[in-house]
Amino acid sequence: MAAKENGPKQEERQRTVIAGPTNPMVTPLLSDLYQFTMAYAYWKAGKHNERAVFDLYFRKNPFGGEYTVFAGLEECIRLIANFKFTDEEIAFIKTSLPKTCEDGFYNYLRGIDCSDVEVYAVPEGSVVFPKVVQLLETSLLNLINYASLVATNAARHRFVAGKSKLLLEFGLRRAQGPDGGIGASRYSYLGGFDATSNVEAGRLFGIPLRGTHSHAFVSSFMSPDEILDKSLPSRDGSSTCEDFVSLVQTWLNKIKWSQLLHGIFGETNQSELAAFTSYALAFPNNFLALVDTYDVMRSGIPNFCAVALALNDLGYKAAGIRLDSGDLAYLSCETRKFFHSIEKEFGVQDFGKMNITASNDLNEETLDSLNKEGHEIDAFGIGTYLVTCYAQAALGCVFKLVEINNQPRIKLSEDVSKVSIPCKKRCYRLYGKEGYPLVDIMMGENEPPPKVLHLLAIFLLISLWMII
Amino acid sequence: MAAKENGPKQEERQRTVIAGPTNPMVTPLLSDLYQFTMAYAYWKAGKHNERAVFDLYFRKNPFGGEYTVFAGLEECIRLIANFKFTDEEIAFIKTSLPKTCEDGFYNYLRGIDCSDVEVYAVPEGSVVFPKVVQLLETSLLNLINYASLVATNAARHRFVAGKSKLLLEFGLRRAQGPDGGIGASRYSYLGGFDATSNVEAGRLFGIPLRGTHSHAFVSSFMSPDEILDKSLPSRDGSSTCEDFVSLVQTWLNKIKWSQLLHGIFGETNQSELAAFTSYALAFPNNFLALVDTYDVMRSGIPNFCAVALALNDLGYKAAGIRLDSGDLAYLSCETRKFFHSIEKEFGVQDFGKMNITASNDLNEETLDSLNKEGHEIDAFGIGTYLVTCYAQAALGCVFKLVEINNQPRIKLSEDVSKVSIPCKKRCYRLYGKEGYPLVDIMMGENEPPPKVLHLLAIFLLISLWMII
Numbered sequence: 035m036a037a038k039e040n041g042p043k044q045e046e047r048q049r050t051v052i053a054g055p056t057n058p059m060v061t062p063l064l065s066d067l068y069q070f071t072m073a074y075a076y077w078k079a080g081k082h083n084e085r086a087v088f089d090l091y092f093r094k095n096p097f098g099g100e101y102t103v104f105a106g107l108e109e110c111i112r113l114i115a116n117f118k119f120t121d122e123e124i125a126f127i128k129t130s131l132p133k134t135c136e137d138g139f140y141n142y143l144r145g146i147d148c149s150d151v152e153v154y155a156v157p158e159g160s161v162v163f164p165k166v167v168q169l170l171e172t173s174l175l176n177l178i179n180y181a182s183l184v185a186t187n188a189a190r191h192r193f194v195a196g197k198s199k200l201l202l203e204f205g206l207r208r209a210q211g212p213d214g215g216i217g218a219s220r221y222s223y224l225g226g227f228d229a230t231s232n233v234e235a236g237r238l239f240g241i242p243l244r245g246t247h248s249h250a251f252v253s254s255f256m257s258p259d260e261i262l263d264k265s266l267p268s269r270d271g272s273s274t275c276e277d278f279v280s281l282v283q284t285w286l287n288k289i290k291w292s293q294l295l296h297g298i299f300g301e302t303n304q305s306e307l308a309a310f311t312s313y314a315l316a317f318p319n320n321f322l323a324l325v326d327t328y329d330v331m332r333s334g335i336p337n338f339c340a341v342a343l344a345l346n347d348l349g350y351k352a353a354g355i356r357l358d359s360g361d362l363a364y365l366s367c368e369t370r371k372f373f374h375s376i377e378k379e380f381g382v383q384d385f386g387k388m389n390i391t392a393s394n395d396l397n398e399e400t401l402d403s404l405n406k407e408g409h410e411i412d413a414f415g416i417g418t419y420l421v422t423c424y425a426q427a428a429l430g431c432v433f434k435l436v437e438i439n440n441q442p443r444i445k446l447s448e449d450v451s452k453v454s455i456p457c458k459k460r461c462y463r464l465y466g467k468e469g470y471p472l473v474d475i476m477m478g479e480n481e482p483p484p485k486v487l488h489l490l491a492i493f494l495l496i497s498l499w500m501i502i
Numbered sequence: 503m504a505a506k507e508n509g510p511k512q513e514e515r516q517r518t519v520i521a522g523p524t525n526p527m528v529t530p531l532l533s534d535l536y537q538f539t540m541a542y543a544y545w546k547a548g549k550h551n552e553r554a555v556f557d558l559y560f561r562k563n564p565f566g567g568e569y570t571v572f573a574g575l576e577e578c579i580r581l582i583a584n585f586k587f588t589d590e591e592i593a594f595i596k597t598s599l600p601k602t603c604e605d606g607f608y609n610y611l612r613g614i615d616c617s618d619v620e621v622y623a624v625p626e627g628s629v630v631f632p633k634v635v636q637l638l639e640t641s642l643l644n645l646i647n648y649a650s651l652v653a654t655n656a657a658r659h660r661f662v663a664g665k666s667k668l669l670l671e672f673g674l675r676r677a678q679g680p681d682g683g684i685g686a687s688r689y690s691y692l693g694g695f696d697a698t699s700n701v702e703a704g705r706l707f708g709i710p711l712r713g714t715h716s717h718a719f720v721s722s723f724m725s726p727d728e729i730l731d732k733s734l735p736s737r738d739g740s741s742t743c744e745d746f747v748s749l750v751q752t753w754l755n756k757i758k759w760s761q762l763l764h765g766i767f768g769e770t771n772q773s774e775l776a777a778f779t780s781y782a783l784a785f786p787n788n789f790l791a792l793v794d795t796y797d798v799m800r801s802g803i804p805n806f807c808a809v810a811l812a813l814n815d816l817g818y819k820a821a822g823i824r825l826d827s828g829d830l831a832y833l834s835c836e837t838r839k840f841f842h843s844i845e846k847e848f849g850v851q852d853f854g855k856m857n858i859t860a861s862n863d864l865n866e867e868t869l870d871s872l873n874k875e876g877h878e879i880d881a882f883g884i885g886t887y888l889v890t891c892y893a894q895a896a897l898g899c900v901f902k903l904v905e906i907n908n909q910p911r912i913k914l915s916e917d918v919s920k921v922s923i924p925c926k927k928r929c930y931r932l933y934g935k936e937g938y939p940l941v942d943i944m945m946g947e948n949e950p951p952p953k954v955l956h957l958l959a960i961f962l963l964i965s966l967w968m969i970i
Contacts, residue, residue, distance in 0.1 A: 058526045059702065060680045066672070066699035068713030075715065075784035080730055081722065088718070126705045132788050168718065172699075175675035176683055184678075204534070207643035208896040210652075210678035210685070212528045215644055217679040231534035234527065237594045245536030247543065250556070250636065250903035253911040254549065262548055316543035320600050328914050359920060418896045427890035428676040435718035443721040446796050452827060 052115035056238060057213045060113055063123050065172040070127055072168055077139050087437035087458045090174060093451050095163070096186055096426045097398075103189050105221045106181030107158040110174050117148040117170070156461070159185070159224050163474050171433045180214070181221045183429040187420055188225025194401045200413035202244050203230040204393060205421030218421035231415075246356060247313055252327040255308035258283070266315055269349030278344060282311050286340035294379045295372070302333040310341045314352075318345055322353040322391070330357065330365050331372070339376050346382055354389025356415070362392045363407040370410035391415055397424065520583035524706060525681045528581055531591050533640040538595055540636055545607050555905035555926040558642060561919050563631070564654055564894045565866075571657050573689045574649030575626040578642050585616040585638070624929070627653070627692050631942050639901045648682070649689045651897040655888055656693025662869045668881035670712050671698040672861060673889030686889035699883075712883075714824060715781060720795040723776035726751070734783055737817030746812060750779050754808035762847045763840070770801040778809045782820075786813055790821040790859070798825065798833050799840070807844050814850055822857030824883070830860045831875040838878035859883060865892065 054060075076082045095102050119127075124140050148170070156162055162182075188203075195201055203222040209215035219235030229242040236243040258279045266278040275281055286302065289295060306328055314321045321341065325334025335355070342352035357365050369390055377385035392404075393415030401414065418424060434454040435443050442456035458479040466472045475484055522528075544550045563570050587595075592608050616638070624630055630650075656671075663669055671690040677683035687703030697710040704711040726747045734746040743749055754770065757763060774796055782789045789809065793802025803823070810820035825833050837858055845853035860872075860879045865887030872879065886892060902922040903911050910924035926947040934940045943952055 055680075056527075057680050059524075059684060061702065063702040063705055064674070064680055064683070065701050066674060066713050067701050067704070067711045068699060068715055070701065071713055071785065071788075072715045072719045075719065075781045076722070078731075078784040079728075079780040084722075086722065123705075127701070130701065130704060130711050132785060134785070134787060171716070171718075172675050176677060176680060179676055180678040180682065206532070206534060207640050208647055208898070209644060210648040210682040210890070210895070212523075212525050212532055212644060212681055214648065214678040214682045215532065216527060231536060233533050233535050233538065233595070233598065234529065234531040236535070236598060237531055237591075243535045243598050245534050245539055247536055247540045248639070249913045250639075250901075251540045251543065253903050253913055254544070254552075254554065254906050256909070260547075263546075312547040313543045316546040317539065317600060317602070319602060320539075418898075422678070422890075422895035424895045427678070427892045427895040428886045430676070430886075433718075435721055438722050441724070445717045445721055 052112055054116045055109055055112045057109075057216070059213075060109065060173065060177070061123065062117055062119055062169065062173070063126065064176065065169065067130060069169050069172055070131060073143075074131060074135055074139050076168065077142055078136070082142065084439050086168075086435060086439075088171070088433055089436050089454070089459070090178065090431060090433045092182075092429055092431045094430065096183055096423070096429050097190060098426075099186070099190060101161045101163065101186070101189075102182055102429070103185035103225050104156055104160050104162045104178075104182050105158055105185035105224055106178040107155055109177045109181070111153065113173055113177065114148040114151055114153065114170065117146075119143050119146075175431050175433055179429045179431045180217060180423075182431070183423050183426070184218050184421065185221040185225035186429075187423050187425075188222040188227050190398055191401065191414075191416060191420060192226030194398050194405070195414055196405075199411070200229070200391075201227040202391070202413060202415045203227050203232070203417070203420060204415040205417035206230075206232045208418040209421045215421065222420060227416075246322040247309070247324055249324065249327045249358075251313070252306050252309040252324065255305050255312065257304040258308045258311055261308060261312055261315070263315070266318060266348060269318070275344075275348055278315060278348075279311055281344040281347060282307070282314075282340050285343040286336065288380070289336050289339055289343075289376070292375075292379050294375050300332075302337045303328040306333055307337045307340070310337050314341045314345055314350075318348070318350045320353050321345055321350070322389070323355050324358060325355045325369075326357055326359045326365075330360060331368055335369055335372050339372070342385075342388070343376070343380065343382065346385075351384075352388065354391060354412070356391040356393060357411075358392075358394045362394065362411065363404050363409040366390050366392060366410040367408070389413060393417070395419065520580055522584045523577055523580045525577075525684075527681075528577065528641065528645070529591065530585055530587055530637065530641070531594065532644065533637065535598060537637050537640055538599060541611075542599060542603055542607050544636065545610055546604075550610065552907050554636075554903060554907075556639070556901055557904050557922070557927070558646065558899060558901045560650075560897055560899045562898065564651055564891070564897050565658060567654070567658060569629045569631065569654070569657075570650055570897070571653035571693050572624055572628050572630045572646075572650050573626055573653035573692055574646040575623055577645045577649070579621065581641055581645065582616040582619055582621065582638065585614075587611050587614075643899050643901055647897045647899045648685060648891075650899070651891050651894070652686050652889065653689040653693035654897075655891050655893075656690040656695050658866055659869065659882075659884060659888060660694030662866050662873070663882055664873075667879070668697070668859075669695040670859070670881060670883045671695050671700070671885070671888060672883040673885035674700045676886040677889045683889065690888060695884075714790040715777070715792055717792065717795045717826075719781070720774050720777040720792065723773050723780065725772040726776045726779055729776060729780055729783070731783070734786060734816060737786070743816055746783060746816075747779055749812040749815060750775070750782075750808050753811040754804065756848070757804050757807055757811075757844070760843075760847050762843050768800075770805045771796040774801055775805045775808070778805050782809045782813055786816070786818045788821050789813060789818070790824065790857070792824045792826060793837075794825055794827045794833075798828060799836055803837055803840055807840070810853075810856070811844070811848065811850065814853075819852075820856065822859060822880070824859040824861060825879075826860075826862045830862065830879065831872050831877040834858050834860060834878040835876065857881060861885070863887065 124143055128140055203219055205218050206215040209218050215232055216235050219230040219232040220239050223241045229244040231245045235241050261279055264277045264279045265274055267274045310323050323338045325338055338355050345352055373388045374386035389412045390410055391413040392411045396414055396416045397419030436456050437458050444456045445454040459476045460479055462475045462484055464472050592611055596608055671687055673686050674683035677686050683700055684703050687698040687700040688707050691709045697712040699713045703709050729747050732745045732747045733742055735742045778791050791806045793806055806823050813820055841856045842854035857880045858878055859881040861883030864882055864884045904924050905926050912924045913922040927944045928947055930943045930952055932940050
């Protein structure tokens with residue numbers, strides 16, 4: 035990604051209206067003070083009309099991995115397209131800079147926008163590999179760094195979980211602030227998740243929403259006696275069950291005394307049974323229950339099955355269960371066995387295929403060990419480790435001046451990885467015959483594009499280098 | 503912190519106007535979907551008018567430490583005080599819930615606010631130790647979790663750096679999204695930092711701002727020849743130096759040929775010299791230079807000193823230097839020696855005391871090892887590790903129902919640390935004779951407050967427990 039300031043005006047540039055940043059707090063002031071002190075010094079030195087090229091890049095893939103998913107571009111474009119200082123903002127900058135700064139600078143700030151800034155970037159969501167204008171530096175880095183980090187993290191979770199599993203982002207409560215949460219939902223979806231629990235992210239970006247109930251909902255009930263409205267119409271509306279609570283109780287007894295189910299439980303928790311029954315009365319088409327408030331196999335699963343079977347009598351199909359603690363691999367397998375036994379014992383078709391969702395501090399490693407252990411989980415709810423990118427909480431994106439007035443510029447350092455690569459560049463991704471990407475190449479702006487023969491030479495060089 | 507819903511109305515409750523959340527994206531929709539499905543189920547079961555008590559707490563201090571700084575309360579109060587659904591928000595909730603949900607629920611949502619919610623909390627900024635209403639759960643957790651985490655992280659950095667050092671938060675570019683950056687600046691200041699580079703945080707919260715220039719500024723210059731306006735009036739305005747560039751060059755030669763300075767350098771970098779000179783012309787009272795773009799001891803420091811000595815001739819006092827790479831302990835000591843030699847050689851008072859700021863991926867551990875190694879740094883600029891809380895990217899705050907209609911509620915778990923503590927509680931912090939806090943005690947709401955004798959008994963119990 036590169037941008038140039040005050041480039042030649044394009045007569046036929048398209049002027050489309052681009053909305054402002056999603057977060058109204060993203061303004062030209064969301065920047066470091068030194069961008070303004072530098073802007074003043076450039077202005078004072080008369081350098082503010084020079085044409086500069088900046089590279090925005092990172093030095094190392096996150097999470098010790100081999101790729102990064104590029105994200106955050108749309109928000110950068112929204113910022114750039116609407117970059118304009120308000121009078122109040124300029125007044126604040128004035129109070130933040132030394133009194134000796136000349137008024138002409140503030141007039142200059144009042145007049146600038148980014149209509150002459152050109153941005154070259156790969157599309158948002160592209161896989162990219164390691165290796166733009168002063169006032170934009172901090173804002174662009176802020177918008178790209180976390181977005182790309184969390185999109186990459188999501189892609190890694192998708193890779194470990196496999197294509198067939200449902201991945202749900204549940205991280206809002208642990209995210210780093212309000213739009214840390216909103217960004218996490220947005221860019222996890224970009225990175226391969228299926229849905230989020232975050233309602234505001236659903237509204238803003240149309241991401242599918244998922245969610246059921248918490249432990250508090252379960253413990254807020256005392257017993258089924260407190261349920262006043264016990265009636266539930268059947269799914270097709272042809273009849274009404276006047277006492278759904280009793281129907282549930284009947285099924286619970288059948289389960290309890292079934293030979294096949296081996297009577298693995300005595301009394302199930304009545305608070306939990308009341309909560310499940312209430313939830314089913316409220317959402318007969320979407321009954322998904324959290325089964326670990328008391329004891330999964332002795333209470334949660336039998337209670338769930340009783341309610342699900344009662345719903346089945348009225349033509350409804352329960353959605354499944356969620357496990358949020360304990361040995362998820364073991365509990366999911368035991369639960370699956372129980373569901374299959376229910377299907378067999380009571381002849382309820384597909385009961386064995388009931389959805390099992392798991393949550394509780396899941397991350398790449400725990401998904402991997404669940405896979406190795408063997409499990410029966412269909413969907414994973416992932417929060418803290420996904421949204422805070424716990425394994426590596428920041429991507430080291432940098433923004434370096436590489437050209438000014440067509441002169442290459444470089445930043446040297448004793449640390450070789452910190453040396454910048456001068457000049458405006460073009461990037462090429464080269465594909466093999468099979469359509470798989472082979473290598474990314476950076477070339478000077480005016481160099482001819484790479485050809486097939488060059489590629490061969492490059493591979494020879496890489497091979498030689500690897501041998502040495 | 504506890505909150506109750508629909509408590510007794512207080513006739514004389516003060517009604518002060520509280521502004522909305524700082525981030526306009528913090529709305530009642532910044533929540534998990536299941537808060538709304540549960541709210542519907544509560545409403546459907548007629549439980550929405552019951553009085554409930556929730557505890558918001560965390561189970562373990564972050565960073566393997568012994569305390570947590572509580573933060574984020576003000577934003578919670580702003581949310582609660584302005585909690586009201588707009589028609590558009592209700593319309594979106596309606597599209598997110600099953601079609602079977604009754605319209606009465608949306609009318610109910612339209613009518614609710616938090617005027618009956620009571621919040622009990624320790625003051626923001628208090629040190630707290632491990633151990634509210636359904637629709638608020640996710641939002642409050644989101645607002646408290648990261649705020650407390652980063653405030654604690656800042657306090658830990660302050661503890662390691664010591665009271666006399668200046669701590670500057672430079673993390674905006676690496677923070678987890680826009681208000682991850684704004685939150686980091688705000689709560690780092692609360693946790694003991696002195697200033698931030700984040701301009702928007704300065705505007706919003708009055709936090710002191712700090713910042714100078716970057717490597718890009720240095721490499722954007724070619725040579726001092728390109729400086730057109732070379733004049734600089736003296737500080738008292740009594741005279742004007744018509745060629746400040748030549749004055750700098752004269753000082754550079756004096757430094758170069760000084761016996762005392764041992765001629766440790768040959769030619770300094772001219773691009774850097776031009777950048778420093780330009781910056782000094784723009785900010786003669788606030789000249790602070792980043793000296794590591796090329797070579798700290800062979801170029802950056804001599805160039806800085808030449809400009810600082812030229813400023814000194816005109817009555818200005820340079821502000822200091824910043825190191826952003828290399829062996830910070832060694833370079834700061836060498837730089838200090840050089841500054842002392844300049845003071846001695848040219849008789850410039852206090853030049854040896856020139857401020858040295860260091861940055862570059864600093865964190866608690868690197869501060870600690872700098873201390874052990876010995877250094878001459880006066881101020882630390884800390885970014886990534888502070889704002890992303892790299893060492894532990896999330897605080898595990900939870901929100902648990904502990905009482906409903908005066909009945910205690912509990913969440914059980916095979917994992918003992920996940921069992922909630924039932925009932926509404928009062929918290930006491932007990933202090934010893936010397937005024938130091940000794941222990942925090944949680945007691946039932948109706949239990950009498952602890953007395954001095956009780957405290958003795960508690961200590962005996964703790965001692966006994968530790969012996970066993």
